[in-house]
Amino acid sequence: MENTPKDLSEILKEATKEVHTQAENVEFMRNFQKGQVTREGFKLVMASLYHIYAALEEEIESNKQNPVYAPLYFPEELHRKAALEQDMAFWYGPHWQETIPYTPATQHYVRRLHEVGHTHPELLVAHTYTRYLGDLSGGQVLKKIAQKSLALPGSGEGLAFFTFPNIDNPTKFKQLYRARMNTLEMTPEVKHRVTEEAKTAFLLNIELFEELQGLLIQDHKGQIPSQMEWLRQRSGSLVQDTTPEEIPRGKPRISTSSSQAPLLRWVLTLSFLMATVAVGIYAM
Numbered sequence: 449m450e451n452t453p454k455d456l457s458e459i460l461k462e463a464t465k466e467v468h469t470q471a472e473n474v475e476f477m478r479n480f481q482k483g484q485v486t487r488e489g490f491k492l493v494m495a496s497l498y499h500i501y502a503a504l505e506e507e508i509e510s511n512k513q514n515p516v517y518a519p520l521y522f523p524e525e526l527h528r529k530a531a532l533e534q535d536m537a538f539w540y541g542p543h544w545q546e547t548i549p550y551t552p553a554t555q556h557y558v559r560r561l562h563e564v565g566h567t568h569p570e571l572l573v574a575h576t577y578t579r580y581l582g583d584l585s586g587g588q589v590l591k592k593i594a595q596k597s598l599a600l601p602g603s604g605e606g607l608a609f610f611t612f613p614n615i616d617n618p619t620k621f622k623q624l625y626r627a628r629m630n631t632l633e634m635t636p637e638v639k640h641r642v643t644e645e646a647k648t649a650f651l652l653n654i655e656l657f658e659e660l661q662g663l664l665i666q667d668h669k670g671q672i673p674s675q676m677e678w679l680r681q682r683s684g685s686l687v688q689d690t691t692p693e694e695i696p697r698g699k700p701r702i703s704t705s706s707s708q709a710p711l712l713r714w715v716l717t718l719s720f721l722m723a724t725v726a727v728g729i730y731a732m
């Protein structure tokens with residue numbers, strides 16, 4: 449196989465087939481596809497995406513004239529940071545910059561993006577391929593699922609990330625992007641490292657989804673372990689919800705409201721018990 453020269457776009461598609469299947473099948477993504485996405489889960493993943501795209505696009509800007517990346521520079525068509533800023537304001541309110549969570553797996557992903565941008569810019573293509581072609585492929589389906597499951601308005605508010613207003617035909621754009629990838633001059637050694645980096649990029653996404661799923665389970669049990677205090681400190685609670693109340697539709701799922709404030713539930717239950725005992729004592 450090493451003797452057959454192939455286009456980078458083909459190599460990457462083939463090399464990431466297995467990790468792509470793995471990514472589709474992590475619990476968080478499986479649930480998402482079944483429409484079992486909660487507001488808290490959605491907010492978490494969107495906040496992570498904000499940090500990831502902010503880092504990715506910062507590194508893209510630093511390397512936009514570097515020949516190892518320049519042919520792939522499509523800020524108007526692809527860049528997501530501004531869209532995610534709108535989404536953050538919708539989901540977390542005007543003070544989103546101080547309140548959005550920044551999970552360890554997100555930090556890990558962001559660290560790698562900066563490392564690549566600063567030290568190995570020839571690998572940046574692996575990350576832009578993994579994210580942008582992925583967004584252009586599955587994004588529209590995920591948008592519809594989110595819209596339905598979270599009962600969001602048809603106007604697309606809160607879902608700017610999924611909309612590419614400057615791309616009329618995603619299939620054609622993906623073709624153009626692949627053609628541009630294939631113009632990058634690369635030695636076989638660099639091609640190999642780019643391929644490995646693309647697999648790493650998928651694994652960073654998988655690690656993130658697994659982490660978020662774990663956080664959601666912990667929060668539903670009302671248990672945020674001490675090593676996750678950073679989350680409470682940053683956002684008050686995992687599920688601090690500043691968006692207007694909406695009536696959930698769609699398939700039955702774990703109710704967000706029942707899980708919204710485990711601490712509050714505890715305090716209320718305790719207060720009720722104390723009041724009952726006090727009335728009992730008074731009545732004696």
Ligand code: HEM
Nearest residue numbers: 457460461471472477481577578579581582585586650653
């Ligand atoms: C719910 C999970 C997912 C579904 C249902 C899904 C679905 C798809 C579909 C239908 C395609 C088009 C395949 C084709 O044109 O031949 C695709 C392509 C792609 N997806 Fe996903 N995907 C998912 C998750 C992910 C994740 C998590 C990533 C990475 C972060 C990703 C990255 C990609 C990439 C890079 C491509 C382009 C492949 C290529 O043409 O070279 N996908 N996906």
